[in-house]
Amino acid sequence: MEFHVYKDGVGEWRWRLLATNKKIIADSGEGYSAKADCLSGIKSVQGSSGAAVIEDK
Template sequence: MAAKFEIYTDGHGKFRFRLKAGNGEVIAVGEAYESKSSALKGIDSIKTNAAAAEIVDQTQS
């Protein structure tokens, strides 16, 4: 099974999304949005920008 984004409403009626891996495990969760269209734009932003995103390690080594 391929990864998928799921859009849902939370307990406060806000729209959220989560990204699930092919095995069904949640690997990312979006913030709360006022509208479904805003949540969809958040998904589009991740699809566009994630591949080139820099990794910043803020842990102490």
């Protein structure tokens, strides 16, 4: 998998997480005015491997 960082059509920074087959499996969901904030968002996702999984009943 890999993260792609890019500027969108209005000049905001965004990221996408691509699977090995290059399909998008997650995205930032919001644009960031600063690239550093976008990269910080990626680090948050990378560090969330211990997050709980909650299922609807």
